Amino acid sequence: MLPRTTSAPSKAAPASRSRLGRREFGALAGLALLPLAGCGLRPATAYTPEVAPGSIQPVDGLPDDATITVTGKNFTEQLILGKIGVLAAQAAGFTVNDLTNVPGSVPARELMTSGSADMTWEYTGTAWLTYLGETEGIPDKQEQWEAVREADAANGLTWLEPAPLNNTYAFAVRTEAIEELGGVSTLSDLAELPVEERTLCVEAEFNSRADGLLPMLETYGIPRGDADGVPADNISIYDTGAVYTATDRGSCNFGEVFTTDGRLDSLDLTVLEDDLGFFPAYNVAPVLNSTTLETYPQLADVYAQVTPFITDEALRELNLRVDEGGELPADVAFEFMVEQGLVTEP
Template identity: 65%
Template structure:
């Protein structure tokens, strides 16, 4: 397996396509960093490891955090940031094209393991997905406090015009023509996504007395936020609770008062065979994960999505500020 990972690393470095998951080389910019709380590990010096990350802001930041940390620890890291979606990211892990990535407990439980319903209790959800995914050769290391679950938001200036809407249940009291939504394509089709959420709140999709399909706009993730802020396409937009654009656009997040959305705590996951070969990986992430809170992720995400900074620079700045690494 070590030689296989070396060959995968060499392919990635040359810009080759890993055809099994349709992965192509992502941006490989990683700023120089030196040791601090994370120190070089003699036993892993020069050993290859591949880090995956999906292609949205939070994942790109977390991916760079992992790459920087593992490079400082001494690994020869292949950066596979920018994998287009949850399914290809999962396939890359299962098939050995990546060795580790940050994942979300609810995504693992529902999307990857096919469970019909999430578990609202955060620790219980992590333990459940950890135990169930072990048979697939994936180890879930302890999760962060940060819980990037789904939510719906409304532009704050429209709250009073919409009858003081504060919860998802309140949407059912609005006239049908005001029940307009902007969602991204993945959420629109997920088993823990949009259609079952509407069922839970008694306003089924496609029902003239619920949410007519013409009331729903499918947009790219970034466009959902701007459309929700403008109010032209929709009153209610799908958001992620750790997204920095919620605050910058002055959106109000509605309470999930029926507890529909499961816990989506961030956790590092590692191929079990990789972790068994290099158990020091767990020690590296044990220094990082406890520092990741909702507030931290909102700030870091905002620096990219609002201020336009590079995810790699944001990752390094934060790690230096926490004493994890030093500037190289």
């Protein structure tokens, strides 16, 4: 393992995300991984603020050399969650090797399954569909988590209780248009609208996915291409991220979004309820190397104190502070944990 290192903070450009299977090989401009002997990877920006205990207290009887390695991917939300994982362990008295900011899902996963990392934040749907090779996600959040937890135990990984955050697909509408669209609030409501009002903006990937737009519209009884459903002319295809702006400008009434994207708040978009449960669950949860957890069972309690605060609303705000406000993920994570009383300033 590598010793913990820090470097001077540097401003980063807003993160952009694409999907591996469904989600990530995100990139944060200006942040790269440097090869290094030993474990092989070290983040180019390992800056993390110093932290003192709050509600997370030092573990009683923890050896002075107790060390864990925290990893995570390199899109905005994961950069923030990774730093939260680092700070929580530091407050509990651990020395932390910071291997967050890994470029993509598969490399981060390999660090966990190989035993090179001890803790990460992972999404249930990503593990189920991408790592474990299942073909259909499970919309029920608890069932999806239980299925992943059981399957990943054979890989030497323990999934702790999931957070409320569920970063899945959704459709959103301009808040100011809700009333003129008859008070629409659920995806089922689209079937009650006049055909000409069923206009959709989607990304190219979602448009063509086997589990994307076509089956979603069929589930909600408004078949794609049908004159009485959603005619082809009602569907506009946009590059990743442009859907939000197009929806805000009224280029369409409903845009395909991700539920923890900060632009939902900054553009005042309202997410429609997926009332028939079409979209799979992508709840995030702390995942620990099972051997590490056996050695330090107190880690389960440490992260159990954090997960209730990891909500869609909270991460939309934090993501926006990084993507549009230009703040560092480490600083945003630290201030969030201080506000929740989990840690304090030293």
